[in-house]
Amino acid sequence: MFLDEVQEIPEWSKVVNSLRVTFDLDIYVTGSNSKVFAGEYLTYLAGRYIAIDVYPLSFFELGTFIKHNDDETLYRDYLTSTFPSAVTETYKDIKRMIVDDLYHCIFERDIILRGKIRNEESFLKVARFVYCNIGSAISVKRIRDTLNSEGRDISIDAIENYLTLMCNAYCLYQCRRYDIKDKEVLKTNGKYYTVDFGLRERLVPNIHTDSGHILENFVFLELIKSGYKVFIGKVGRDKEIDFIAIKGEQKMYIQVCESIVTPQVRERETNPFLQLHDNHPRYLVTLDKIIYQFEQCTHLNVFAFIRQLNNVTESQKL
Numbered sequence: 001m002f003l004d005e006v007q008e009i010p011e012w013s014k015v016v017n018s019l020r021v022t023f024d025l026d027i028y029v030t031g032s033n034s035k036v037f038a039g040e041y042l043t044y045l046a047g048r049y050i051a052i053d054v055y056p057l058s059f060f061e062l063g064t065f066i067k068h069n070d071d072e073t074l075y076r077d078y079l080t081s082t083f084p085s086a087v088t089e090t091y092k093d094i095k096r097m098i099v100d101d102l103y104h105c106i107f108e109r110d111i112i113l114r115g116k117i118r119n120e121e122s123f124l125k126v127a128r129f130v131y132c133n134i135g136s137a138i139s140v141k142r143i144r145d146t147l148n149s150e151g152r153d154i155s156i157d158a159i160e161n162y163l164t165l166m167c168n169a170y171c172l173y174q175c176r177r178y179d180i181k182d183k184e185v186l187k188t189n190g191k192y193y194t195v196d197f198g199l200r201e202r203l204v205p206n207i208h209t210d211s212g213h214i215l216e217n218f219v220f221l222e223l224i225k226s227g228y229k230v231f232i233g234k235v236g237r238d239k240e241i242d243f244i245a246i247k248g249e250q251k252m253y254i255q256v257c258e259s260i261v262t263p264q265v266r267e268r269e270t271n272p273f274l275q276l277h278d279n280h281p282r283y284l285v286t287l288d289k290i291i292y293q294f295e296q297c298t299h300l301n302v303f304a305f306i307r308q309l310n311n312v313t314e315s316q317k318l
Helices: 012-022 039-045 059-065 071-078 092-113 120-132 140-149 156-168 197-203 211-225 263-275 302-309
Strands: 172-175 177-179 191-194 229-235 239-247 250-256 282-286 298-301
Touching: 012 039, 059 071, 059 302, 092 120, 092 197, 120 140, 120 156, 120 197, 140 156, 156 172, 172 211, 172 229, 191 197, 191 211, 211 229, 211 239, 211 250, 211 302, 229 263, 239 263, 250 263, 263 282, 282 302, 298 302
Parallel strands: 177 229, 250 282, 282 298
Antiparallel strands: 172 191, 229 239, 239 250
């Protein structure tokens, strides 16, 4: 039995548990809000279920739908949308309508309506601020101070609620900071990344000039789609590594930069690796086609890194 959008069923976990004990069934439940699959909702199913996170298409899954001769062209399509319904549509106007519909379903139904948001304008101000600043360290105080300076009176509690609702609706992911030395997750100055660039474009149009943070967001998405838990790495007093990616016993450190053709940028991007004192793999990932050699890390073109991440050989790509 398949139950889609189970959040529409009142006390759904009781219903599913009743079906489970009454009939000889495999039951598959899907929903579009993480709150539905937490806390009291699962009391009746504790120890009897397996949870599977489902994401929009990965880079190489996208390649099974859109055939291109090069990675760069496929990457540009990735930045349009990775939702299957939009990807498989060949007409641009209809594709745009599909992304608009997804936006309305997620933001107006799953967040504003179900989250009982009364001040829709304030919520959208916060959403646009976060989506404009993907890949940048963001605090609730910074959001409040910025909006207050624009004449928008908004509380810390309201902003925290808006961020939680967007993360619960799977349209936004928070990447927390991790202190490598003290081995603890920090509560402050995390970063946020969008689940889909088409949704981001719908909220804040004409922002593709922010290509460095877009590339960082792309790598973050590919990491979590490959099953990694991802954190920002704090090293030393004032240095960071873009990502610490962990899956089981595997761990790797990743710096993401659009290009390292200048010596100053190469030094800036490789220096944080010098603060590490373990033997886990270290990667500097860029869009450059020229590969540089470093003692402290391995430099890879981003598409070679994604192939390595997915165990895809050069002959198998696309």
